[in-house]
Amino acid sequence: MTTKQWKSRLALLLVGIMACVIFAACSSNGQNNEPATPTPGTNTPDNAAAEEPKERGSITVSVYDRGTVPAEEGTMDNNRWTKWINENGPVDVSFVSVPRWESQQKFNVMFASKSAPDLIMEYDTAYRNQLYNQQLIMPVDELIENSTNYKAMLEEYPALRKVTTKEDGKMYEFARVIGLQPNHALFIRADWLEALNIEVPQTTEELFEVAKAFKEQDPDGNGADDTYGMALSYISGMIVDYMHGSVFTMFEKQPWYPDANGELIHDWDRVQAAAEYKKRLFDAGLVDRDFLTDSKGEKAKQDFINGKLGIWGTSIGDFPAYETLKQNNPDARIQVIALPESEFGQFSPVLYNPVQSVAAVNVMAKNPQAIMEYVDFMVDPETKKVFDYGIEGEHHTVENGCPKLIETDEVKAQLSYKADLMMMFSTDFTNECADWWNYNESNATPLQLEYKDIRYDAVEAYVSQDRPNPAITSSEHMPLIPEDLQINQQNGFKAVEDILTRAIIGGTGYTVEQAIGDAKAAWNKSNGEKIDQWYADWYRDNKDSAFLMNDMYDLAQDVFFRP
Amino acid sequence: MKATPAASSTSPPATPAQSSPNRRRLKQNIPWLIMFAPVAVYFILFKYVPMGGLVIAFKDYHFLHGVWGSEWAGLKNFQMLFTDPATITTIRNTLMISVLSMVVGFPFPIVLAIMFNEVRKLWFRKSLQTLLYLPHFLSWVIVGGMVITLFSQETGAVNALWERLTGSTYPFLYNEASWLTIFLGSGVWKEAGFGAIIYLAALANIDPHLYEAANLDGAGKFKQIWHITLPGITPVIVLMLILGMGRVMEVGFDQVYMLQNPVVSNISEVISTYIYRMGLQGAQFSITTAMGMFEAVIGLILVIAANGVARRFNQSLW
Numbered sequence: 001m002t003t004k005q006w007k008s009r010l011a012l013l014l015v016g017i018m019a020c021v022i023f024a025a026c027s028s029n030g031q032n033n034e035p036a037t038p039t040p041g042t043n044t045p046d047n048a049a050a051e052e053p054k055e056r057g058s059i060t061v062s063v064y065d066r067g068t069v070p071a072e073e074g075t076m077d078n079n080r081w082t083k084w085i086n087e088n089g090p091v092d093v094s095f096v097s098v099p100r101w102e103s104q105q106k107f108n109v110m111f112a113s114k115s116a117p118d119l120i121m122e123y124d125t126a127y128r129n130q131l132y133n134q135q136l137i138m139p140v141d142e143l144i145e146n147s148t149n150y151k152a153m154l155e156e157y158p159a160l161r162k163v164t165t166k167e168d169g170k171m172y173e174f175a176r177v178i179g180l181q182p183n184h185a186l187f188i189r190a191d192w193l194e195a196l197n198i199e200v201p202q203t204t205e206e207l208f209e210v211a212k213a214f215k216e217q218d219p220d221g222n223g224a225d226d227t228y229g230m231a232l233s234y235i236s237g238m239i240v241d242y243m244h245g246s247v248f249t250m251f252e253k254q255p256w257y258p259d260a261n262g263e264l265i266h267d268w269d270r271v272q273a274a275a276e277y278k279k280r281l282f283d284a285g286l287v288d289r290d291f292l293t294d295s296k297g298e299k300a301k302q303d304f305i306n307g308k309l310g311i312w313g314t315s316i317g318d319f320p321a322y323e324t325l326k327q328n329n330p331d332a333r334i335q336v337i338a339l340p341e342s343e344f345g346q347f348s349p350v351l352y353n354p355v356q357s358v359a360a361v362n363v364m365a366k367n368p369q370a371i372m373e374y375v376d377f378m379v380d381p382e383t384k385k386v387f388d389y390g391i392e393g394e395h396h397t398v399e400n401g402c403p404k405l406i407e408t409d410e411v412k413a414q415l416s417y418k419a420d421l422m423m424m425f426s427t428d429f430t431n432e433c434a435d436w437w438n439y440n441e442s443n444a445t446p447l448q449l450e451y452k453d454i455r456y457d458a459v460e461a462y463v464s465q466d467r468p469n470p471a472i473t474s475s476e477h478m479p480l481i482p483e484d485l486q487i488n489q490q491n492g493f494k495a496v497e498d499i500l501t502r503a504i505i506g507g508t509g510y511t512v513e514q515a516i517g518d519a520k521a522a523w524n525k526s527n528g529e530k531i532d533q534w535y536a537d538w539y540r541d542n543k544d545s546a547f548l549m550n551d552m553y554d555l556a557q558d559v560f561f562r563p
Numbered sequence: 564m565k566a567t568p569a570a571s572s573t574s575p576p577a578t579p580a581q582s583s584p585n586r587r588r589l590k591q592n593i594p595w596l597i598m599f600a601p602v603a604v605y606f607i608l609f610k611y612v613p614m615g616g617l618v619i620a621f622k623d624y625h626f627l628h629g630v631w632g633s634e635w636a637g638l639k640n641f642q643m644l645f646t647d648p649a650t651i652t653t654i655r656n657t658l659m660i661s662v663l664s665m666v667v668g669f670p671f672p673i674v675l676a677i678m679f680n681e682v683r684k685l686w687f688r689k690s691l692q693t694l695l696y697l698p699h700f701l702s703w704v705i706v707g708g709m710v711i712t713l714f715s716q717e718t719g720a721v722n723a724l725w726e727r728l729t730g731s732t733y734p735f736l737y738n739e740a741s742w743l744t745i746f747l748g749s750g751v752w753k754e755a756g757f758g759a760i761i762y763l764a765a766l767a768n769i770d771p772h773l774y775e776a777a778n779l780d781g782a783g784k785f786k787q788i789w790h791i792t793l794p795g796i797t798p799v800i801v802l803m804l805i806l807g808m809g810r811v812m813e814v815g816f817d818q819v820y821m822l823q824n825p826v827v828s829n830i831s832e833v834i835s836t837y838i839y840r841m842g843l844q845g846a847q848f849s850i851t852t853a854m855g856m857f858e859a860v861i862g863l864i865l866v867i868a869a870n871g872v873a874r875r876f877n878q879s880l881w
Contacts, residue, residue, distance in 0.1 A: 104844060104846070105843040105844060108626075108843060108846045109843075111626040112626055112848070114626075114629075130846060134625060134626060134627065134846075135625075135627055136626055136627060288717055289716040289717055289732070289734075290715040290716055290717050290718070292737070292824055292825070292826065293711055293715060293736075293824070363627065364627075483847075484643065486845075487643070487647065487841070487845070487847060487850065488647070490840075490841070490845060491647060491648075491649040494649075494828070495649065497825060498825040498826070498828040498829070501825040501826050502737075502825075502826045505734065505737055505826060506826075522648075525648045526647070526648060526649070
């Protein structure tokens with residue numbers, strides 16, 4: 001075969017392939033357009049049908065999957081509770097399960113393939129903001145006009161409107177009210193303090209000494225050097241940051257604080273102080289040297305419930321950890337302490353966002369009205385009752401006017417996984433049967449009652465403006481920076497965090513001071529000044545209308561405090 | 564390769580009376596064409612059509628407007644990519660890690676295969692082979708977990724030994740040099756055994772007479788390996804090298820993702836983890852597609868270059 005022949009063949013081959021590619025591309029293009037056109041079309045029959053009674057809408061709703069559904073109960077998207085919703089609710093709902101810790105990747109993939117659910121249930125505000133910026137969610141003002149329960153809730157709590165309204169003045173989210181409660185808490189082993197005869201630490205310096213004593217003086221009295229003074233992974237590490245007034249943690253990165261003139265300033269001193277403190281703890285060997293691999297805090301938790309850890313930061317809602325600790329060490333006593341005072345003042349750790357947006361409506365949803373009906377159904381107190389206690393006779397009995405759970409393993413398993421279907425529910429502050437503050441001898445175990453006291457302590461220690469939360473607002477209410485700066489911010493903060501981490505475990509070779517210098521350089525290289533300026537401008541223009549920390553303190557509820 | 568042009572040349576209906584040589588050849592080749600068709604369809608459908616998606620590297624990709632409806636952005640994404648300082652380090656790391664993995668990882672399967680070849684007891688060889696293949700079938704999640712546990716400071720076996728020898732533990736995972744060693748070592752441990760298979764197959768094709776003759780001439784084991792075994796498998800080695808060059812720009816996601824930690828991010832952030840972080844987590848699809856395209860283009864250039872070099876030694880692939 002001559003070269004010429006070869007060349008012509010090759011050309012033909014290329015033409016053939018290109019033709020195939022173009023053909024395929026065009027055909028898929030055609031498919032892409034198709035769903036867009038019939039959308040209005042499908043709406044019309046729906047509207048027509050709405051005039052006839054009892055035409056049920058049909059929607060898709062996402063639900064987090066944490067892999068906790070017992071095998072005999074089915075799956076997260078098909079179980080007794082989803083069936084209950086379909087049997088008792090106003091619309092047909094097919095649930096789409098989304099892995100809890102990879103929800104955004106999953107949503108992104110679903111949006112890209114145009115199969116995202118109609119109602120997107122997502123806690124992460126940054127992600128919902130991103131959806132808003134990309135015009136993937138629709139305003140819900142008009143829907144709420146026709147709503148019943150949600151509209152009533154909105155009138156009772158105007159804050160809901162404030163947090164769900166986006167830049168264009170329209171509401172784009174559904175939110176719930178849960179009241180201002182502590183989320184993170186600092187636990188200390190009170191029995192160890194007593195055994196070593198030391199006082200509750202009041203300053204960061206004292207805290208360091210206590211951690212040192214816990215590490216070195218054998219507080220559990222077993223004669224072995226097997227205790228850690230403190231933990232640094234996950235929430236424990238975040239609490240050290242907050243102690244120094246620094247909101248630059250593994251999760252929240254908002255190191256901007258208003259100065260005396262009300263201008264928002266990027267503060268590096270607090271970041272430095274927190275990193276130096278962590279480095280001291282690490283170098284003194286008071287913490288687990290592998291804390292970096294413990295990114296979810298599981299190891300620290302194991303250490304704590306096994307009685308090997310003296311000072312631990314965790315979520316106050318983690319009653320099971322307390323229960324297990326008491327099982328393992330009946331003599332253990334836990335105290336929640338106010339965060340020790342640092343040179344920047346005394347602060348509180350992360351609080352629960354009192355008004356939390358939880359859902360947004362996909363702009364491609366075919367039947368928004370049905371979504372509103374579903375939301376109304378899901379915020380109905382009657383629905384909440386079923387989800388709180390299950391079905392009467394099957395999961396609970398009524399005693400003294402309050403439901404009491406039937407204590408069998410079966411019931412426990414059936415009720416164990418429903419929390420992620422309950423994202424819409426607000427806390428009912430008037431209900432006298434539910435939640436920890438209503439626990440008494442008749443409806444709670446002795447351990448739960450003990451823990452109720454601890455929770456009251458936590459509220460007193462943390463829900464107070466004398467020891468403010470250092471953040472300008474909950475991370476869930478931070479504004480979304482424009483996309484190009486967002487990339488810079490992501491990369492810049494990652495660089496800063498990595499540099500600081502390197503300093504913390506870097507020993508004498510790399511001081512925090514050097515690291516801060518490097519971090520500033522990395523931040524500036526990543527357009528940091530422009531980002532800082534953007535937040536400063538946002539704060540200047542929006543500090544009156546945005547939902548800030550002060551607004552959060554306004555939503556503190558009396559029921560959380562000791563009567 | 565020959566089939567497709569032949570097929571497309573017949574698409575205009577030819578008059579039956581005319582029996583061109585092309586047509587005759589087509590008739591002869593019908594069975595081959597039928598056998599080839601599924602492969603062609605597979606490649607077109609799953610390899611070439613998705614390449615169309617690369618256009619979003621030149622667009623402001625938006626979910627709502629889709630691949631075709633999004634607005635053109637020109638080279639903006641590439642500009643953004645190459646002005647971000649993180650990108651440059653990422654590309655440098657990718658190159659460094661993959662070149663090192665190749666340099667370190669390449670000889671091991673060959674050495675292993677030759678060693679297997681020299682084992683005389685069949686049962687011993689078989690069981691050894693199985694043992695060495697085994698890690699290949701473990702997921703990186705498992706291997707990563709094992710490696711991190713092994714080298715951790717509080718509970719790791721390696722550090723327990725190290726402490727006994729030197730009196731203090733060593734942060735193997737947090738030092739860039741030792742991390743890199745662990746990274747490369749774990750890669751070799753997992754894949755070397757499986758990689759040896761292809762060389763074993765090549766070894767089986769070497770004529771045993773050559774060894775007998777060498778034996779008679781008084782050549783020792785090492786002389787035999789040097790003068791018979793290695794030249795015998797050289798074509799396969801070159802082939803593997805060319806294929807390997809195509810992967811120089813890609814570091815498999817799983818291994819790096821499982822082993823990396825913030826302290827060594829200066830050397831451990833690579834293109835695949837960057838794409839995961841920015842694209843899938845941050846929904847920056849356009850910019851990460853640009854990154855992926857850059858990676859693929861460099862890969863293509865490297866493959867062509869490697870083949871060019873190989874051609875000089877008459878070992879080229881095409």
